[in-house]
Amino acid sequence: MADQVMVRKLSACETMGSATTIGTDKTGTLTENRMKVTKFWLGKELVKEADASSVSLNIIKLIQEGVALNTTGSVYRETSVSDVEFSDSPTEKAILSWAVLEMNMDMEEIAVLLTLQFIGESNFGVNEKVKDTLIFNTFVLCHVFNEFNARKLEKKNVFEGIHKNRLFLGIIGTTIVFQVVMVEFLKKFANTERLSWGQWSACIGFAASSWPEKPFFSYLKWKK
Structure with a gap:
């Protein structure tokens, strides 16, 4: 049309x-x-x-x-x-x-997810269901990384006091645990496929690439 x-x-x-x-x-x-x-x-x-x-x-x-x-x-x-x-x-x-x-x-998320959508099967040598699991996993991990940016929007150092915020660390930890359980053990319920260590590493790498560079530079500056 x-x-x-x-x-x-x-x-x-x-x-x-x-x-x-x-x-x-x-x-x-x-x-x-x-x-x-x-x-x-x-x-x-x-x-x-x-x-x-x-x-x-x-x-x-x-x-x-x-x-x-x-x-x-x-x-x-x-x-x-x-x-x-x-x-x-x-x-x-x-x-x-x-x-x-x-x-x-997040525009960085769009770029990451579209990249996986169009080159996932050919570059990773996987079937469509595994590719969809890679996309779903990366999408959730993108939001995990972005939770750090949302902690203190007005602050340059988003890592400040993170070790004291048990609630935040608990939310991050719970999200990651649930995601692992859903992908690895509840594949029939969630319609996912189990991922290898290499595929998990790729998901983490793609998700990290969607994370704005500001927190890293802010952290280095703060350490100095």
Whole structure:
């Protein structure tokens, strides 16, 4: 289906098929020449953009993973203070901008997950199910690394006092343990495959690559 196809009845989109996204303009006019996500459905429940904060964090993570693995667009930001730019069709740009700007999706995670999605099977020599497990595992580990950045957003040294924060260390440890159990022992329940030591190391390496460099430089500066 071509991009920006105009139809008078939405039922026509259902009949034609092959439409992953349907964007509508209730006024019938295109005022800004761009599309924007204003509401979305979770199952049969309609959620407006303004009410997105009420969605649980686990659901948000699944939405972010779905956007990252199903988009053909790209995200670019020249510097940390530059505006985020999105490329591809209007619908893809709308979904990406919604995920990144409204759902606080990490752009480094997008790059890592897309890399695994497109080169995982060929580079690792694994089947599709193992590749999906690698992606799922890396996605969770990305969030584990980003938990450190979220500790003290206003501080340069995110490691300060970490050994005293038992609650934080407990959350990190519990997340990692649950992830190991889910991948290695609950594969039928979670629809995953067991990973080798090398594959686990690769997941950790990919997840670490999504971690902004600031904590490392801040840590080195703090040590000096």
